[in-house]
Amino acid sequence: MATYNTLGPTYARTRRPDPRIAARIRAALGDAADVVDVGAGTGSYEPPGTVLAVEPSRVMIDQRPPHSAPAVRAVAERLPVRDGAVDAAMAVLTVHHWTDLAAGVRELRRIARRRVVVLTWDQRVFRERWWLVRDYLPEAAAFDDARAVDVDRLADLLGGARQETVPVPYDCTDGFAAAYWRRPHAYLDPQVRAGISLLAQTGEEVNGPGLARLADDLATGRWHDRYGELLALDAADFGYRLLVADL
Structure with missing residues (x-):
């Protein structure tokens, strides 16, 4: 995928x-003995039973750790x-990048004998x-509105x-979009933003004014005045959903 050949190096x-x-x-995934990871990226959540990773971007495949499952470039x-090649198929934070959701889901169901597991998010909650x-990047929210997958349809x-x-x-150690919800300074780090496709794809020109407001609110204490109650939470729901389908 050209997107991740450009956005994926970090x-x-x-x-x-x-x-x-x-x-x-x-x-x-339960007791699945063998798993195919679709849209695998660098293979972050692959269980030991992963027998194949499917990933369109060579940049992402090249970042897979040694001894991880073999990877093939495909969509x-x-x-x-x-x-029916494997017990289970999995897809983690990838379905919003697919060009044909229905076709991709049919493929997941075709290759899995027992179960399909998909991690995505509910855009309404998000x-x-x-x-x-x-409050800071409504343009990025609009971009996600266009690409997010309706979880009920999925x-x-x-x-x-x-x-x-x-x-x-x-x-959270996985720097996806809402991972730094209690560590707002992280969003001012260009390397962190480069690893979040939503922010990387909307770009600095679009996000710059909102990020400048965030920096100012952090410096003046306004952010803590507005969102200080978050600092008492150990975890929070930002719409991430795990979908589990038994076949």
């Missing part, structure tokens, strides 16, 4: 798997995997609760998947 540094989220994904809509896009395409809320820990 992922191995800023997108380290969070063990609490990893535990949720592995619990959702979700056309998986180079035979029917927009309402994540203070950065709501659940239906998966054949009636159950939805599980995935709270974001205050010290």
Whole structure:
């Protein structure tokens, strides 16, 4: 994917798997003996039973750690995997990048014998609760409105998947969009923003004024006056959802 050939070089540094989220994904996969990871990126949440990673970007594949599962360059809509090849297929924070959601979901269901697990987010909750896009970067929120996947539609395409809320820990080690909700200074770091596709794709010209307001509010204490109650929370719901479909 051209997007991640451009945006992906920092992922191995800023997108380290969070063990609490990893535990949720592995619990959702259950006792699956073999797994294909679709839209795998650098392989952050792959369980030991992963037999193949599917990822379109060479930049992302090149950042996969040694001894990780073999990776093939391909897209979700056309998986180079035979029917019913594995117990489970997984897709972590990737479906919003697919060009044809329905086709990608059909492929997940085609290759998995028992279960499909997808981590994504509910844009309605995300927009309402994540203070950065709501109050500082409305242009970025509008960009996400256009690409976010409706979780109810996704659940239906998966054949009636159950939805599980995935709270974001205050010290989340995986630097996805809302990971720094209790560490606002992090969003002023260009390397952190480079690892968040939402901010990297909307760009500095669009986000600059909002980030300048954030910097000023942090310097003057206004941010703490407005959002100080967040500092008492260990985890919070910003719309991230785990969808689990039994086949």
